[in-house]
Amino acid sequence: MSFQPPKGTDDITAPQSQAWRDTLSLWEDWSARFGYPLVSTPIFEATDLFERGIGQVTEVVTKQMYTFLDQGDRSVTLRPEGTAGVVRAYLDSGHQGPWKGAYSGPFFRYERPQAGRRRQFWQVGVEYLGTSSPLADVEVIELGHRFIRAAGLGEVDLLVNSIGDRTCRPGYVETLRRFLDQKRDVLSDESAALIDRNPLRVLDSKEDRAELADAPRMLDHLCDECAEHHKKVEAGLDSLGITYHEDPNLVRGLDYYTRTAFEYVATGLDAAQNAVGGGGRYDDLAEALGGDRAPGVGFALGIDRIILALGTPERRHLDAYLVSETGPDDGLRVASRLRAEGLRVDVDVDGKPVKAQFRAARRLGAPVVLVWKGDGHLIDVQTEGERAELPLDEVTRWFGRS
Numbered sequence: 001m002s003f004q005p006p007k008g009t010d011d012i013t014a015p016q017s018q019a020w021r022d023t024l025s026l027w028e029d030w031s032a033r034f035g036y037p038l039v040s041t042p043i044f045e046a047t048d049l050f051e052r053g054i055g056q057v058t059e060v061v062t063k064q065m066y067t068f069l070d071q072g073d074r075s076v077t078l079r080p081e082g083t084a085g086v087v088r089a090y091l092d093s094g095h096q097g098p099w100k101g102a103y104s105g106p107f108f109r110y111e112r113p114q115a116g117r118r119r120q121f122w123q124v125g126v127e128y129l130g131t132s133s134p135l136a137d138v139e140v141i142e143l144g145h146r147f148i149r150a151a152g153l154g155e156v157d158l159l160v161n162s163i164g165d166r167t168c169r170p171g172y173v174e175t176l177r178r179f180l181d182q183k184r185d186v187l188s189d190e191s192a193a194l195i196d197r198n199p200l201r202v203l204d205s206k207e208d209r210a211e212l213a214d215a216p217r218m219l220d221h222l223c224d225e226c227a228e229h230h231k232k233v234e235a236g237l238d239s240l241g242i243t244y245h246e247d248p249n250l251v252r253g254l255d256y257y258t259r260t261a262f263e264y265v266a267t268g269l270d271a272a273q274n275a276v277g278g279g280g281r282y283d284d285l286a287e288a289l290g291g292d293r294a295p296g297v298g299f300a301l302g303i304d305r306i307i308l309a310l311g312t313p314e315r316r317h318l319d320a321y322l323v324s325e326t327g328p329d330d331g332l333r334v335a336s337r338l339r340a341e342g343l344r345v346d347v348d349v350d351g352k353p354v355k356a357q358f359r360a361a362r363r364l365g366a367p368v369v370l371v372w373k374g375d376g377h378l379i380d381v382q383t384e385g386e387r388a389e390l391p392l393d394e395v396t397r398w399f400g401r402s
């Protein structure tokens with residue numbers, strides 16, 4: 001067969017898929033612990049939602065969206081990020097006051113594919129809406145931090161910044177623009193082109209790091225309210241024992257952020273793909289989408305990159321493989337019983353010889369082989385170093401030992 005997945009997309013199969021399953025189920029656990037119920041929004045939305053929400057000058061909107069006309073001539077777009085859709089859902093629900101939602105699913109950006117940069121990728125994230133409390137920022141940042149650690153990523157650097165709000169940012173942006181204008185000749189073409197359109201984004205430039213070292217810092221130009229907010233966020237992180245670094249150049253790619261911006265960086269990965277996630281506060285987004293003012297804060301984490309950092313796992317999707325010496329009908333019946341009791345069991349359905357069934361058990365990485373010999377009550381339990389005959393009734397309990 002000559003079909004392959006489209007450029008920049010992947011098939012995820014075992015054993016890699018086990019890491020996906022584990023990581024996504026860990027996400028369900030951690031987001032629930034912090035009190036975020038699931039929110040699931042459509043994978044495509046009206047194009048306008050993203051243009052208004054993400055901003056027409058960001059690369060995600062201008063260059064990376066999968067946009068097409070549907071059969072009713074409406075312009076729709078495969079979601080490139082999660083926040084705009086969730087805020088739309090929140091506004092549509094008519095809810096007033098604090099509201100939380102956690103999501104998990106595929107997103108789409110027309111990017112130049114490489115490891116950790118895909119055209120279809122998976123993000124998990126949360127949004128905490130209807131509160132402007134800095135403690136909401138702290139809670140959100142903590143959740144991301146704990147989840148990434150629990151997923152098994154060792155060293156993760158948390159970068160934090162404030163990008164001000166509509167009171168203090170315009171003045172700062174003007175100061176920054178003047179600074180950048182003087183450097184126009186020494187900056188990369190890409191940065192120079194951004195000076196007039198979106199000067200904040202120049203700070204993102206990796207190429208121009210040295211030239212930007214003495215750029216004016218938003219942190220020095222915050223209005224009193226933003227400065228106070230920032231101080232409380234940092235104090236909150238301190239009180240929870242979460243280590244972070246202030247990064248004055250952290251602006252994030254999307255236009256709707258106000259005040260807190262943060263990013264999680266896996267220091268063990270290549271620079272091109274070491275940003276495993278980030279987020280921030282977006283107090284003006286709901287209004288930009290035509291709703292009432294609803295402050296909010298959230299993050300998105302890239303699962304593809306987290307999995308990449310974890311490496312290929314051992315195969316371990318099974319608790320046991322059941323070998324039947326009396327044919328596949330018996331095998332399936334016994335397996336069915338053990339599955340009903342909660343064990344993850346695989347079994348041959350083709351009537352393969354016993355030796356071939358053992359080979360299948362090894363190939364599938366089953367840590368335990370159960371051998372059904374046809375005795376109505378007993379089953380053989382075999383592991384690498386152990387062999388025992390157990391009453392069928394006790395097998396599941398045997399797995400729960402330790």
Ligand code: AMP
Pocket residue numbers: 081109111116117118119120121122123253275276277278279300301302303304305
């Ligand atoms: P963003 O929505 O751009 O703030 O991205 C949040 C996180 O999603 C990033 O830190 C990445 O881990 C992940 N991400 C974003 N774009 C891609 C992509 N094209 N491929 C894989 N992961 C991505």
